[in-house]
Amino acid sequence: MEADSVRSVRLQNGSDGAVSKEELDRHGIIGLVWSDFLIQGFPAYGFNSREDLHREFTTVTTQISKPRSKQMKIGVSGASGKMGQAIVRELNSRSEDNEIIAISRTPDRSTSGVETRYGDYDQPNSLVQAYAGVDRLVLIPTSDMRPGKRSDQTVTAITAAVSAGVNHVVIVSGAGARNVVEPDVGAAYWASENYLIRNAPRWTILRMNYYAESLAQEAIMAAQHGALTGFAENRVAFVARDDIAAAAAGILLGEGHAGATYTATGTKAYTGAERAALIAGITGQSLGFLVVLPEAFRLGLEQAGIPIDFVNVLTSIQHHFAAGGMDIVTGDVERLSGRPPMALRDALVAALR
Numbered sequence: 001m002e003a004d005s006v007r008s009v010r011l012q013n014g015s016d017g018a019v020s021k022e023e024l025d026r027h028g029i030i031g032l033v034w035s036d037f038l039i040q041g042f043p044a045y046g047f048n049s050r051e052d053l054h055r056e057f058t059t060v061t062t063q064i065s066k067p068r069s070k071q072m073k074i075g076v077s078g079a080s081g082k083m084g085q086a087i088v089r090e091l092n093s094r095s096e097d098n099e100i101i102a103i104s105r106t107p108d109r110s111t112s113g114v115e116t117r118y119g120d121y122d123q124p125n126s127l128v129q130a131y132a133g134v135d136r137l138v139l140i141p142t143s144d145m146r147p148g149k150r151s152d153q154t155v156t157a158i159t160a161a162v163s164a165g166v167n168h169v170v171i172v173s174g175a176g177a178r179n180v181v182e183p184d185v186g187a188a189y190w191a192s193e194n195y196l197i198r199n200a201p202r203w204t205i206l207r208m209n210y211y212a213e214s215l216a217q218e219a220i221m222a223a224q225h226g227a228l229t230g231f232a233e234n235r236v237a238f239v240a241r242d243d244i245a246a247a248a249a250g251i252l253l254g255e256g257h258a259g260a261t262y263t264a265t266g267t268k269a270y271t272g273a274e275r276a277a278l279i280a281g282i283t284g285q286s287l288g289f290l291v292v293l294p295e296a297f298r299l300g301l302e303q304a305g306i307p308i309d310f311v312n313v314l315t316s317i318q319h320h321f322a323a324g325g326m327d328i329v330t331g332d333v334e335r336l337s338g339r340p341p342m343a344l345r346d347a348l349v350a351a352l353r
């Protein structure tokens, strides 16, 4: 900002005089306008000069920011899984000042360089101990698809967090969380979200759209018969797992997220035909998109020996795709993590490598 334009703003505010470069750097233009506002409008506060104000603001911001960024204990529950490890990595890379605690049933498998604790979602006492002293905690659900299991586990973990005195609980939930019944995949997410809202002192919900990595897995399977499948042409804004992790780290390290629900998505929703073409461009093998009946889809999974609970969940996800439930682009990944989400192509290339 040029000194002349600053001076013109100050003149509009009834002030005059030269503006030094040093002063500009220190307050910025908005600070200068508000400095004059405070000095002239609120004499009772005793700010006689900008130097007074500068000293006061420096002290106040130091007092506010230091305790917030230092010595917070941040727990990651479910830390040994792929998402958990990614969140721990993000927390480590974004903040050296906080203590990260990786909690899982297999502490040895968690990311090294952080404190690890044993915690089993099926053993409430282990969780109360694991969450002791933690200020902020993120709960990553398991992939246990037995009906009711995931919501029971998350409810157990939220109860344990509250009794351990955790101040702020963040849950990783899913796009499609809504008031439906099992085996719809949205049912467990909905039950967990509602329990969290009713019970945690401070909470944040991070819903994830469909993983780009899961699309890559589907592409590997689809290569055998040359087509991705769906119950109708649909659009999905796939998101890389690392981007969900970065968004979670942004919530845990940041301020102003209590009471918020976010949805981590990619930057663009792809139709079935578009994603098939994108994958074909990467692999060099032809791939299309085929609309199939839900019954045929289920039968194919069952014949491939996939356990019935997974068949049910995968079918419910396809119904959700077809209904447009993942055709959402939010911008939340960038808002929370400070960086744009990976392009789907890059995420697929990394996952198919």
Ligand SMILES: NC(=O)c1ccc[n+]([C@@H]2O[C@H](COP(=O)([O-])OP(=O)(O)OC[C@H]3O[C@@H](n4cnc5c(N)ncnc54)[C@H](OP(=O)(O)O)[C@@H]3O)[C@@H](O)[C@H]2O)c1
Pocket: 078, 079, 080, 081, 082, 083, 084, 104, 105, 106, 107, 109, 119, 120, 121, 122, 140, 141, 142, 143, 144, 174, 208, 209, 210, 211, 212, 214
């Ligand atoms: N949105 C999507 O497209 C999408 C795609 C794939 C997965 N997901 C979901 O995303 C979440 C994270 O997935 P991920 O990729 O990190 O899965 P993952 O790598 O399979 O990790 C799941 C972790 O759950 C832990 N776990 C299992 N039972 C547990 C228990 N009783 N108590 C404590 N921990 C337990 C396991 O750790 P230990 O055995 O070490 O305890 C495992 O490391 C899961 O809910 C998964 O279903 C979503």
